[in-house]
Amino acid sequence: MNYFLTYTVYVLILSVLMGISTWKLFKKMGYSPLFAFIPFYNYFIILKETKHPKWWAVLSYLPIVGPIMMSVFHLYLMKKFGKTLFKDQFLTVILPFIYMAVVNYAKDTELEDESTNELFLTDEEKNAKKKDTFFGSITFAVVFATIIHVFITQPFGIPTGSMERTLLVGDFLFVNKWSYGYRLPMRPLAIPFLQGTIMDTGQKGNPKDDPKSYVDGVKLPYTRILQFNKPQKNDVVVFNYPQDSVHTAIDRKDPYVKRCVATAGDTFEMRAGRLFVNGKPETVLGDQEVQHRYIVNTGSQLDIPTLYNTYGFLPVQEVQTDKGYLYAFQGLTDKTAKEIKELPQVIDMKEEVSPKGEAAVYYRDEAKTKIDTTQSIFPINKPWNQDWYGPVRIPKKGDVVAINAETLPMYQWIISEYEHNSLENKNGKIFINGKEATQYTIQQDYYMMVGDNRDASLDARFFGFVPEENIVGKPMFTWMSLQGAFKDGSSTYQAPFKIRWDRMFKATNTGEANKTSYWWIAAMILILFFGWEYFVKLFRKKKTEDEL
Template identity: 90%
Template sequence: MNYFLTYTVYVLILSVLMGISTWKLFKKMGYNPLFAFIPFYNYFIILKETKHPKWWAVLSYLPIVGPIMMSVFHIYLMKKFGKNLFQHQLLTVILPFIYMASVNYSKDAEIEDESDNELFLTDEEKNTKKKDTFIGSITFAVVFATIIHVFVTQPFGIPTGSMERTLLVGDFLFVNKWSYGYRLPMRPVAIPFLQGTIMDTGEKGNPKDDPKSYAEGVKLPYSRILQFNKPQRNDVVVFNYPQDSVHVAIDRKDPYVKRCVAVAGDTFEMRGGRLFVNGKPETVLGDQEVQHAYTVNTGSQLDIPSLYNTYGFLPVREMQTEKGFLYAFQGLTDKTAAEIKALPNVVSMEESIFPKDSATISYKLNADKSAYTKSVDTTQSIFPVNKPWNQDWYGPVRIPKKGDVVAINKESLPMYQWIISEYEHNSLENKNGKIFINGKETSQYTIKQDYYMMVGDNRDASLDARFFGFVPEENIVGKPMFTWMSLQGAFSDASSTYQAPKKIRWERMFKATNTGEANKTSYWWVAAMILILFFGWEYFVKLFGKKKKEEDL
């Protein structure tokens, strides 16, 4: 309700600005000046008078799309009154209500005489009309793509191996934004197709200083419509990274994709690198392969490029030691691990499992380069920070559920402080051992929304909820639908000494992603139909337009 109330306020403000800056122009076009103040109808009149499709008016106040369409409609209106030069159009876009007001209140603003018959147009006028038609076509192609991107589905690339071998590095997906109800845009004024920033200023710059792709000052509260389903266990889910410190706007935080291994109310646990939910081992679906990290010592160098060709995804770090070579593999299936262990130059091989009751651990090479030693670092971001857990021995922890009443004290605060202060937007203070929420001392808190545990299928190479904590329902974007492109080697892997050779994985293209089945449904026929309809429709429109012109002549 708050969303639509805030949205209505924005629409009314824009409508008042539109009316104040154009009411005289509406009067000169033969309409009641008050019509300039009526949302949607004011743009309907402009489109009618400038001979453009009147239904476009419905696009005028949509989030993200609306500002683009408003600029286009404002330019149409200015052209109606003879403002055809580039500088006029530029002023109309960057200072819309100010420039239109200057025209509106000027004494010489008159409707420009127009002729529909191309026989009476000069060559210059014909060229201008062709240019305007071309620019209009490009604009509405962008608008159409923006509508699909904002309201239906969004493309998403897989840059890391955290979901191998379900989703491969270099897979490009389309995400269904309606899977769990449509989350309405929270930053309605934004540059189309950009997630959070316009550009990266580089490693030396502060990411917070990168130019944003949206207007932070124009904001709408979180709201979701038509929510018939919620994330279920084993769903592959796209969500906004909860602890993104660069972007305050929820829908502008970095997108992540993981598997929902536990839902609100479940108990999650890792025991020696094995995942348990509610005390039971995880259910492994047909498209999943259990994977683990391994340390391998060899007497001579392994042929890693050959192994890449055989097994595909195979991130590995190679170090030379006095006794031979040491390899740290990520994401080996049981079958792959057994085959590598059987290689003649392998001396020893063991699964890399962190010790129980220790904080996050890193590996450092010994001074004599004979082996790696495990280094405990209590400053690492395992969640919560006061638990002696790591990614292999984690929990048990109960996933917060809407309505849960949880105890808040010194021990439990690290578990819930982000929920209270960041996700559910309360003030939180810890004074002299006493905890205050919204200014009141308290020892308990009622959870306001559902939370989820999102973990990568490739557990030993995944930055997931074990590190950044529970994922709020408001951060959920949707489900991946299908892979529209798969390019091996599209992204470099800093965790690997070797990089996969570049090639297109034709067998993965236009395959369904979020089914849990090993053999995915192919959607090649859908892609073919879309292309045929698109080009066929374009041909039909051109043919119809040509015949109509001949009839008019």
């Protein structure tokens, strides 16, 4: 079943449950009991009878937003029949169709008398009405923010330095979800604003045991609408981490941000730490700076805080030696490398490039004794490393690729995980969906996503190709930038906290060295928000005066 057919089935199931549990209540309100079974119209009637904006009914079955609004509408209906105690509200939210059915079939259920003029309300009733208004405003604010978050743009924080110079640790972005077509939500029943889990329990063991922020059993297939563009070379792209094994839902996997360096059909290669696409050196945009890893030997200790304040980066390692100190730096540009080399403490300095053909695993320390097999170079059977990689052709929809023992590590995730086929390797023979196969046709486009800070980036060289279905969108602008917001796990030094005012409301995906400022958008949003609140209050006041 496609997305919209599955969605329709869910809507019909919810509508039947709604009708079964409320048809008598609709009859007592003066409507045909059949109206309780009609999607959207059933909630339209509730809003009409409870004197709330009737257009809210269109929100009742939207993914993620719908469950919130439905709970609100159910509360309105129960209040209409005098169920206003805390236990009534609690049961309505937790067990909606069960509790509403109890009220629906109870013999003593009657409409609440609403004829009392507001002038004759008791203080207790007035306070209750104020509370309802307050909670209603809060609920609508949450719903409005959820709509923006789910359907338009999503905030995203930068916790690591993999995109340094372009995006800094502590930058907070807004991501445009419509840049490459809108990917419809795949887990419609979820807690707003949370990505994959409610919280990290911090317990040792399987992270799959952490409480999920979504209901995995209620799912919709991948569908993207209004796709007029696809990721292009040099785009900064937000995507869901392909090899996240904790979350089966594509749109709930951890979000990553990298630069798209090669698209479907391109050939990607790293030569001595330099990036090549289709045999040509990469194009360096105005907002990029080529960066490399260096090993520095000094006669005395470097002033780390001063280095950070001057250059905005930290050494990832500091080791005392018999001759002084050894430092490992990542993300040095040619200019900064030259300036550091001229420091009086520096004895010698050299760029570190992994030898060609070195083992296909990434080592965590200089002594190369601690192997982190979760960060093996992709694919695991190639003698590549992060500095000497490829050449490799990025799979394109329609490509027919040979499947054998040599090529299987390159394509097994595509076949089994990204394109959802069964895959078995029996006695040297490969079976796809139960049939022996020697070739496979690629079903979607793939991309190579690599960080600008090449020597400090866990990217596609480690986790492989990024499927089109994992693409979220483009970062639009940095709405907040906080130095010291995240602890840099690669350094023992914690940067001091401060707000980077010069980065706020600056465009993030133009490729230009001098970014466009979007301060006017922030000002417009604030004016509209407070202006809207003012006119709503004025309208309500005038309406109350007219009623009196």
